[in-house]
Amino acid sequence: MFAHEFMRNALIAGSFVGLACGLVGYFVVLRAQVFAGDALSHVAFTGALAAAVLGLNILAGLFAATILGGIVMGILGDKARADDVTIGTLFAWTLGLGVLFLSIFTTQRSAGNGTAGVRVLFGSIFGLSTANVRLSVVLAVLACALLLAIARPLLFASLDIAVAEAQGVPVRALGLGFLALVGLVAAEATQAVGALLLLGLLAAPAGAAHRLTTRPYRGLALSVLFSVGSIWIGLALAYVFPTLPPSSMIIAAAVGVYALVLAATLRDPRTGWFRLASGNVA
Amino acid sequence: MVEAAIFQGLSWNPVTDLRELFTYPFMVNALEAGTIVAVMAGVTGWFMVLRRQTFAGHTLSVIAFPGAAAASLAGVPLAVGYFGFCGLGALALAGIAGSRRSLSAESAAIGSLQALALALGFLFVSLYHGVLNGVDSLLFGTFLGITSGQVAVLLVVATAAVSLVAIAARPLFFASVDAEVARAGGVPVRLLGFGFLLVLGLSVAETSQITGALLVFALLVTPAATAHQLTPRPLLGIALSISLALAVTWLGLALAYFSIYPVGFYITSLSFGVYVLVRGGRALRSRRRATAGLALEAA
Numbered sequence: 317m318f319a320h321e322f323m324r325n326a327l328i329a330g331s332f333v334g335l336a337c338g339l340v341g342y343f344v345v346l347r348a349q350v351f352a353g354d355a356l357s358h359v360a361f362t363g364a365l366a367a368a369v370l371g372l373n374i375l376a377g378l379f380a381a382t383i384l385g386g387i388v389m390g391i392l393g394d395k396a397r398a399d400d401v402t403i404g405t406l407f408a409w410t411l412g413l414g415v416l417f418l419s420i421f422t423t424q425r426s427a428g429n430g431t432a433g434v435r436v437l438f439g440s441i442f443g444l445s446t447a448n449v450r451l452s453v454v455l456a457v458l459a460c461a462l463l464l465a466i467a468r469p470l471l472f473a474s475l476d477i478a479v480a481e482a483q484g485v486p487v488r489a490l491g492l493g494f495l496a497l498v499g500l501v502a503a504e505a506t507q508a509v510g511a512l513l514l515l516g517l518l519a520a521p522a523g524a525a526h527r528l529t530t531r532p533y534r535g536l537a538l539s540v541l542f543s544v545g546s547i548w549i550g551l552a553l554a555y556v557f558p559t560l561p562p563s564s565m566i567i568a569a570a571v572g573v574y575a576l577v578l579a580a581t582l583r584d585p586r587t588g589w590f591r592l593a594s595g596n597v598a
Numbered sequence: 599m600v601e602a603a604i605f606q607g608l609s610w611n612p613v614t615d616l617r618e619l620f621t622y623p624f625m626v627n628a629l630e631a632g633t634i635v636a637v638m639a640g641v642t643g644w645f646m647v648l649r650r651q652t653f654a655g656h657t658l659s660v661i662a663f664p665g666a667a668a669a670s671l672a673g674v675p676l677a678v679g680y681f682g683f684c685g686l687g688a689l690a691l692a693g694i695a696g697s698r699r700s701l702s703a704e705s706a707a708i709g710s711l712q713a714l715a716l717a718l719g720f721l722f723v724s725l726y727h728g729v730l731n732g733v734d735s736l737l738f739g740t741f742l743g744i745t746s747g748q749v750a751v752l753l754v755v756a757t758a759a760v761s762l763v764a765i766a767a768r769p770l771f772f773a774s775v776d777a778e779v780a781r782a783g784g785v786p787v788r789l790l791g792f793g794f795l796l797v798l799g800l801s802v803a804e805t806s807q808i809t810g811a812l813l814v815f816a817l818l819v820t821p822a823a824t825a826h827q828l829t830p831r832p833l834l835g836i837a838l839s840i841s842l843a844l845a846v847t848w849l850g851l852a853l854a855y856f857s858i859y860p861v862g863f864y865i866t867s868l869s870f871g872v873y874v875l876v877r878g879g880r881a882l883r884s885r886r887r888a889t890a891g892l893a894l895e896a897a
Contacts, residue, residue, distance in 0.1 A: 348702040350709035351653040401823045404652040405873050408816035412866025415813070419860045438720045513720070516713025523706025561724045567717035571710050578707075 317555055326441045326562070329449045330547040332456035333508045334517070338540035339463050340501045341522035342532075343494065347474045351400050352389055352495060353518045355407035356502040359385035361437060361511040362414035363503075369417045375451070379503040385410075386499030390492035439510030439563040441551070452504055459500050470494060471532055508547070509563040516567035517543055524577040546570035619852055627744040631752055631808050632847040636817065638756040638801045640840030641763055643822035646798060649774045649791075652819055653705065654691045657712040658799050659814040661687035662806035664719035671726040677751070680803040687715065688799035692792040744808060755804040759797050770794060771832055813862040817843055820869035827876045842872060 317323055344353050363381020367374045392402050444452075463470075473480040473487045481487045498518075505514035521542035525535045550566030620626055646655045661683050669679025694707045763770070773780040773787045781787045805814045821842035825835045850865035 345702050345706045348700075348705045350705035351656075354653065354656065354709065354712065400650060400652040401647055401819065401826070404656065404815070404819040405823050405870060408813075408820055409866045409870035411813065412816060412863045412870070415860050415866075416863035419858075419863075423858070510720075512716045513713055515709050516717065519706045519709030519713065523703065523710055526703060526706065559725060561720055564717040564721040564724070567713050568721075571714040571717070574706075574710050 317552070321446075322442050322444070323551070323555060325444045325446060325449045326551055327548070329444050329452045330441060330508055330551055330566075331544050332453045333505050334544035334547040335540055336456040336459045336501045337505055337514070337517040338521050338525075338543035339460055339536060340498055341518040341543065342525060342536050342539040343463070343470060343474060344498060344518050345522040345526055346471075347494075349495075349498070350515070350519045351403055352386075353498060353502065354515050355389065355403045355410075356382050356385050356499055357506070357511045357514050358407045358411050358414065359499075360502055360506045360514070362410045362417065364506070364511070365414055365417035365421055369420050375448075375503075375507075378506055379500065382499035382503040382506075383496050384499070386495035386497070386502075387492060390495040437510050437512045438561065439506065439508055439513065441508045441562050441566075442554075444507065448507065452507060455500065455504050459497060459504065462497055466490060466493065467536075509566055513563050513567045516570050517546075520567075520570040520574040521546065524574045527577050527581045542573050543570065546573055615852075615856070619855060623746075624743065625851075625855060627746055627749055628851055629848065630749045631744045632851050633844060634749070634752045634756045635805045635808060636821075636843035636847040637840050638759055639805060639814070639817040640821055640843035641760050641836055642798050642801045643818035643843070644825060644836045644839040645763065645770060645774065645794060646818060647822040647826050648771070649794070651695075651795075651798075653708050654695070654795065655798060655802070655818055656815050657691065657708050657715070658684060658687050658795070659802045659806060659818070660712050661715045661799075662803055662814070664715050664722060665803070666806075667719045667722035667726065671722045676807065677803075680807055681800070683715075684799035684803035685796065687711070688792075688795040692795045695791055695795070748807070752804055752808075755800060759801045759804075762793070762797050766790060766793065767832075809862065809865075813866065816862070816866040816869060817847070820866070820873050821846065824869070824873045824876050827873070827880060842869065846872070 318327075341353075344350055360378055360382050363385075364374050364378045366381070367377020370377075389403060389406070392406070469480070469485050470490050472483075473485050473490050477487055501518075502514055505517055508514075509517060522539045524542050525539035528538055529535050546569035547566050549569040550564075551562055553565040553569070554560050554562035619629070643655075646652065662680050665679035665681075665683030666676050667679070668683065669676045672679075690711055691708065694704055694711070769780070769785045770790050772783070773785050773790045777787050802814050802818070805817065809817065822839045824842055825839035828838055829835050846865050846868040850861050850868055853859075853864045854861035
């Protein structure tokens with residue numbers, strides 16, 4: 317499995333994407349901003365296709381769009397937490413723009429490129445070049461460093477915004493910066509699992525970590541462990557069974573871990589039976 | 599000259615253009631289907647926005663995609679997949695909402711569910727070789743290939759969904775605005791919440807066959823959000839939401855007919871444009887009122 321270069325590339329890039337997603341996802345879930353992550357994934361789709369139509373570098377378009385999208389959502393929201401309806405309206409339109417770019421792109425170069433939209437939507441981790449891998453490693457390390465630098469005040473602001481504000485923590489700036497960071501990570505993850513599936517890497521490992529512990533640093537570590545682990549499991553599955561798409565397998569692994577953790581923590585202490593479980597329906 | 603390239607066959611004479619819109623049966627079907635979908639989305643969307651369930655609504659609309667993909671893989675009619683998956687999704691979402699956990703745990707659960715749905719959809723599509731180009735139409739819809747049979751089914755489903763909401767409208771409104779007081783007043787809040795998600799799933803399943811899984815959400819959320827900006831009164835708000843949805847659907851279809859760009863782009867852009875105008879107008883008015891108030895105080 318390690319003999320193939322594409323597999324090594326996928327594993328290296330995937331591990332770093334998992335690291336970044338696990339760390340950022342922990343805060344995304346803590347701040348109940350999963351919907352913002354959902355919106356960013358659609359922004360990623362539109363950004364990449366817009367760049368493709370304009371003949372620019374797709375990666376550049378992707379990163380510019382998601383980081384900008386994060387900042388816009390931060391500005392629109394109250395206390396840098398955009399409300400769901402505003403986000404929803406905004407990304408419904410973004411998606412419409414994405415469809416426009418997709419149709420322009422597919423009519424522009426009808427030969428051979430009809431699946432470009434699908435690639436952006438669902439990723440192509442087995443098709444990463446060595447240069448791509450290097451870039452995603454650098455960006456993941458950058459995102460993690462930035463996040464760890466603001467981790468303490470961000471944690472404070474996420475847990476009790478009023479007290480943090482009274483203590484002089486720049487709540488608004490932190491929220492904005494955090495959403496921009498989520499944008500960076502979203503673009504990063506789009507390469508690995510695609511725009512539509514990156515939500516799973518942000519939400520599922522972090523959701524599982526939050527169920528297991530309330531202690532932040534332990535939770536961060538668990539979240540990273542789950543997300544990197546599910547990327548490895550997913551890649552291995554896709555390697556062993558070539559008909560299975562890697563991005564689907566990665567998300568299936570992540571959600572599987574989440575469902576297991578839910579099932580383990582949902583047991584009713586009195587009866588020993590599972591309560592009406594939400595996760596294991598999924 | 600750009601206009602000539604983008605808008606083909608437009609004579610710029612409104613009467614002839616309107617007449618041409620109704621010439622072809624496929625266009626008549628599309629307009630009928632669009633009308634039905636817009637009414638249904640306007641009603642259910644208004645309650646979805648009121649209940650702050652946009653994330654759940656978006657997840658339901660995304661679940662339509664694996665439904666369709668699974669149906670084409672299994673060789674059963676697409677509608678079976680749409681309804682089956684959206685029904686299951688509504689069940690799961692009701693379970694998540696019913697477990698009364700914290701906001702962050704709930705959003706993580708919904709997000710995971712949505713990602714799983716999309717991953718399954720992509721898996722089914724990959725297993726069903728050769729339809730990779732079909733993904734686009736599952737996701738973004740084919741407004742212009744609707745049969746009269748589909749319109750009839752759509753009408754039945756929409757009538758069912760809208761009348762269910764109409765029957766439960768009063769208690770549902772009560773439960774959505776103040777769940778605690780409603781519960782104390784004997785309103786079955788949980789049952790209503792579950793029922794509403796099922797109706798939402800039903801209408802999403804039906805709508806996404808035409809607009810595609812990714813664009814249902816635009817019709818659900820944007821006209822309703824605009825209506826909520828304009829008035830807090832329920833009946834007026836629902837009426838506004840329906841009329842806005844109807845207007846953008848008709849206009850979007852007409853624009854798409856005369857141009858080379860997809861209908862989804864027009865519908866989302868038109869509705870977003872109205873939303874921005876309304877929000878901007880409101881912000882301007884409240885600022886003017888604030889300055890007027892300050893001036894009064896100064897005097």
